[in-house]
Amino acid sequence: MAISNMALAGLTRTQLLEMHYKMALLRRFEEKSAEEYTRGKIGGFMHLYIGQEAVGVGAITALRPDDKILSSYREHGQAIVKGMDPQVVMAELFGKITGCSKGKGGSMHMWSNELGLLGGNAIVAAQMPIAAGVALAMQYQGFDTIVACFFGDGAVDEGAFHESLNLASIWKLPVVYICENNQYSMGMSVQKAWAVDSLLPRAAAYNMPYEQVDGMDVIKVYEAMKRAVERARSGQGPMLLEVKTYRFRGHSMTDPSYYRTREEEQQWRTTRDPIGFFEKKLLDLDLATQAELDENDTRATQVAEDAAEFAENSPDPALEELYADVMVDNSTALSYRYERK
C-alpha cells in the first residue's frame, strides 16, 4: 500500500501516528488500571477515561508544552498526554512514593509543575475558578502561555462554572474551557440535568465564543482546540468548547450503570469508538498501514504492562511522609518557642 504524504489538519503522518499511539496508550493504560483495581492494587475511587480518548489527545496535542492544564478526577489520560510517564501515573494509582504526588493524591490528584499539569480535582467544577486564576497570572506577567481546563457535563450544573465563565470573559483571560460532555453526571443524564440541550446559550450568556465538537473524532477535537488556543494566545480571550463524547465504562469502578441500557452502551462502543474511527480514517487516507497501527497498540499494551510492573515494584511511602508537605515552611498547628523535652 502506498503511504500518502498528505497531511491531515496540518498534522504530519508522524504526528498523526503519535496521536494514534497516545489514544491506544490511554485505552490500554485504563484497561490495565481496571485490572489492577480488581486485583486490589488500586484503592478508592477510580474513574476511567475509556471512550473519551479523542478528547484528551486531540485537545492537548493542540497545546504548547508550556501551556497549563487543569482537570477533573477523570484525568489519568490527560496526565499521560501532557507528558507524564505512565509509570509515574500508575505508581500514583498504586499509592506508591514514585507516583507523581508521592502516593498522597491517588487517582483523582495528579500534578506536575514541570509539565504544567495543575491537578486533577475531585470537587466538581472547582478547577474552573483556579484555571481562571492561573490564566490571570499568565496574562498579568505578559506570558503567552494559555490554560486548558477540562471538566464534565456535571460541572455545568455547579455555580463555579457560571462564575468562572463570567470572570474569564470580563477579564479576557487566556483560558479554554473544555466541557467533556459524556452525557451523564454520574447517573444523571444531561437531558434531565440541563435546562438547555447544548452549552450554546450558556456561552452566549457570558459573551463567550462557543463550539460544539464531535468528541469521538480526534481530528475535529484537535482543530477546534487549535482555534480556541490561537484565540486565547493572541489575547482575544476565553472560549468554551462542548465536546460530545461517551464513557464506555461506568462513572467509577463501582458503578453498575443501572441508569442506561446495555444496548445504548453497545451502540456507542461498536459504532462510535474513537480509536476505531481514527484508525479507519488513517487507513482510508493511506496515512498509516494496519501494521503500524498494530505496532502502536502492541507498544501501548507493553507500556501499560511496564507501568503496572513499575508501580508494583515501587516502595510505599515511608511513614515519615505522613506529616511532610502540609505547609511550605513545615509549620504545624502548634508553634514551639524552644526545643521540647
Added chain:
Amino acid sequence: MRTITYRDALREAIREEMQRDERVFILGEDIAGYGGTYAVSKGLFEEFGEKRVRDTPLAEEVITGAAIGAALGGLHPILELMTINFSLLASDQIVNQAAKFRYMFGGQPEIPLVVRMPGGGGAQRGAQHSQMLESWYAHIPGLKVVMPATPYDAKGMLKAAIRDPNPVLFIEHELLYNVKGEVPDEGVEYTVPLNRGEVRREGQHVTIITFSRMLHVTLQAAEDLTKEGIQAEVIDLRSIRPIDIDLILDSVKKTNRVVIAEEGWKYYGTGQSLAALIYEYAFDYMDAPIQHVNGADVPMPYSKVLERAALPNKSDIVNAVKAIVPQALVHS
C-alpha cells in the same frame, strides 16, 4: 513612631508590599473604585491602576479560586472578601483547594495567598453579618489563621502574610478598623511573625488568653482588676493557627489559673481547643478550672440591647477571673 488607625496600617502594609514586589496585587469586591467596603484599599487604585487593584464581580467562589490560581501561576495575590460571612460561599476553595493542594499533590504546589476578611459583631448587622468563624478555618491543616488586634500587628502581620509561602487567612474585625495605635514611620521596615503571641500585660495571679477585638476589652478588665489587687497576665494570641503553645504554657505555669476570652461561640471553638491543650500539657500546674468567656450561643440578634447582651464584655471577664482567683491569694 506615629499613631495611626488599624485601617491605615493595613493599607500601608499593602502599599509597601505592592511597591516592593510587582507580583503582589489585590482583588476583591468593590476594592478599587469604591475604595473597599471598610475603606482599607482607598487610594490604591489611583496609585497602582486596574491591573494590580482589581474589582471583581460578587462571586466569592470564583474570585477565591482565581486568587489560588494566580498564586499557583507565580503571583502573590491579596484577596479581600467583604466579610468572613461571605467566605462560606468560597469555603470549598479555601478548605478543599488552598489548604489541601500542597499535601495532596505531594509537596509540589505553592500557594502564597492572603485572604483578608473582617469578622465579628457589635454593629447591629444581624446574624448573617456578625460572626466569628476563625475556629472553623483553624481546624484545617494546610492553612494559617491570624487575627491581629493592634495597628502595629495589623501592618507587621499583613506584610509577613504577604511574604508567607502558604495560604494565610487574615481575619480582621469590623470594630477594629478605627482603633488607633503606634506604628513605626512609613518606610521603616518591620514584620511580625505569624506564629507568635504576645504578652500584653504581665501579672502573676491569672492568665487571660484573648485575641482580636477582645484584647482591648480584656486590657480594660485587667486594669479594673488591679483595683482589687489582682494582677492579670494578658496574652494576645494573634495567631490562631499555629498556636504559640510555649508562650501560653510559660504563663500558665507561672499563674496557675486561666481565663480564655473570645467573641466567638464556646462549643468546639478556639477557647475550648486552647483549654484542652493547657490541660494536656500543664494539668499539674493548674489550681482552678479554666474559665471561658464567650459570645452567647445564639445567632447574633439585631436588637441593640440583645446584641450587647450576646457579646462578651469587661465585667464578664472580671467575673470569670474573680471566680478562680481567691482573695487569699491576692492578699498573701
